[in-house]
Amino acid sequence: MTRIGQIRPEFVEFIPEKLEPGVLYVSRRYSTASHLCCCGCGMEVVTPLNPAKWGLTESNGTVSLNPSIGNWNFPCRSHYWISGNRVQWAAAMSAERIAAVKARDRRDVDTMVSRPERLFVRFVKAVATKIRGWFS
Ligand SMILES: [Zn+2]
Structure with a gap:
């Protein structure tokens, strides 16, 4: 070859x-x-x-x-x-590295599909952290 x-x-x-x-x-x-x-x-x-x-x-x-x-x-x-x-x-690449890259590829696809949901979750978490801050 x-x-x-x-x-x-x-x-x-x-x-x-x-x-x-x-x-x-x-x-x-x-x-x-x-x-x-x-x-x-x-x-x-x-x-x-x-x-x-x-x-x-x-x-x-x-x-x-x-x-x-x-x-x-x-x-x-x-x-x-x-x-x-x-x-x-x-x-x-070693077998572990290949597994890591495959996992990352899957995550990239997931991220693209559910980005609006993720952003919403991040927003809710940020608000929750802020509110906790006021009371501590
Ligand atoms: Zn080949």
């Missing part, structure tokens, strides 16, 4: 059935991007483009994806960033 160091964007309406290595297929219509794992293992990596998942930025014809791509569920467990069409490899 050969690691890929460069990836180029291809803007498409539909993600093709068969992906070419070294190409990041971006479908704005379906807010998703797909590419073959940059380690060369041939697994397809799907990165939904939305605030809870990945953000795609373009600059001078190059693309960057944030956050990093962590293929914890693949046998290769590869982890890399796509930044300015370059693939930047991260160190392999």
Whole structure:
């Protein structure tokens, strides 16, 4: 297996059935991007483009994806960033670290879904603290 160091964007309406290595297929219509794992293992990596998942930025014809791509569920467990069409490899992650990142991802999604409720709870707590302050 050969690691890929460069990836180029291809803007498409539909993600093709068969992906070419070294190409990041971006479908704005379906807010998703797909590419073959940059380690060369041939697994397809799907990165939904939305605030809870990945953000795609373009600059001078190059693309960057944030956050990093962590293929914890693949046998290769590869982890890399796509930044300015370059693939930047991260160190392999330990099992605990992977668990921590997964937990954080879940929390991010939860936070996005229930932000108004959270803000309300924070407000109530702040008021309660203030009232306690008056009486102490
Ligand atoms: Zn891989």
